[in-house]
Amino acid sequence: MAEPLATYRTFEGSEYSVLQRPKGPDGKLVMRFRLPSGCGTPPPHVHPYTAEVFEVEEGRFQMLVGKEWREVKAGDSVTVEAGMRHGFRNESGAEVVIRNVHDPHHDFEAFIESVAKLSQSIRSSDPKSPSAAAKMAVIWGHHDDLIRPADPPVKAAFSVLRSIARVTRISPPD
Numbered sequence: 001m002a003e004p005l006a007t008y009r010t011f012e013g014s015e016y017s018v019l020q021r022p023k024g025p026d027g028k029l030v031m032r033f034r035l036p037s038g039c040g041t042p043p044p045h046v047h048p049y050t051a052e053v054f055e056v057e058e059g060r061f062q063m064l065v066g067k068e069w070r071e072v073k074a075g076d077s078v079t080v081e082a083g084m085r086h087g088f089r090n091e092s093g094a095e096v097v098i099r100n101v102h103d104p105h106h107d108f109e110a111f112i113e114s115v116a117k118l119s120q121s122i123r124s125s126d127p128k129s130p131s132a133a134a135k136m137a138v139i140w141g142h143h144d145d146l147i148r149p150a151d152p153p154v155k156a157a158f159s160v161l162r163s164i165a166r167v168t169r170i171s172p173p174d
Contacts, residue, residue, distance in 0.1 A: 004032065006109070008116035011123050014039045016112045019099075028103035031112075035061065035090045035098070040119070044087040044150040050106050052080045054088070059096035063088045085150040106146035114139045114172060121173045130164070135172040137161035 004017035013036045020030035035041075044064055054063065060073035064087040065080060072078055080086045090096050102108040118139060122132045137158040140147060149155045165171065 008113050010040060010116050010119035012036065012039050012119070016116065018109055021109070022105045026104045028101055029105035029108050031100045031102075031109075032057075033096075033098040033100050035088075035096050037090050037093050037095065039090055041089045042087060042147075043154045044085050045147050046083055046085055046150050047080070047102070047106070047147055049082050049145065050102050050104060050108075051082050052086070053099075053101040053103075054078045054080070055099040055101075057097040057099055059090075059094050060092050061088055061090040061096040061098070062092075087150075107143065108146055111139070111143045111146055114142070117173045130161075131170055133157075134161040134165040134168075134170045138165050138170070139172050 004019060005021060007015055007017040009015050015032075015034040017032045017034070018029070019032055020028070022029050054072065055077045056072050056074050058074055060071060062069050063072050063078055064085070065078065066085055115136070118127070118132070118135055122129070122135075127133045127136045138161075140149070140158055141162045149158055
């Protein structure tokens with residue numbers, strides 16, 4: 001396995017390691033995700049301008065593509081085209097290791113770093129308090145060209161939470 005250039009850890013133990021950084025604004029970012037069973041995961045979302053590839057190196061996990069959840073195991077690969085609703089979760093009872101590619105990257109590394117910092121600061125990967133949820137919505141808003149909630153209720157909630165954060169001067173950790 002290649003030695004990571006950087007690793008970002010969430011409070012519950014997920015690791016997001018950078019294996020290859022993009023050579024320019026249109027380059028791809030290659031990462032390795034190590035996700036423990038039951039880890040925090042994003043809501044269903046889309047990458048408006050980025051294709052994403054998940055290649056399972058070890059273990060298994062569940063991927064949502066469109067409206068369908070499916071089991072993905074070691075040796076399997078799933079490509080999610082730009083604009084496609086997707087998500088993932090690990091309820092397998094064991095760690096899963098995934099090689100992940102964002103092409104083009106749209107600064108995905110900065111997004112993951114921000115999410116990991118927030119997770120460490122709130123000591124959770126599942127923001128339950130209004131303040132933590134507002135901070136997460138602000139992070140997503142800063143990366144709107146990369147990632148957007150896919151479902152109308154979450155879109156609306158993130159919009160309201162960002163407005164609350166602006167008014168109350170809530171911001172994620174630097």
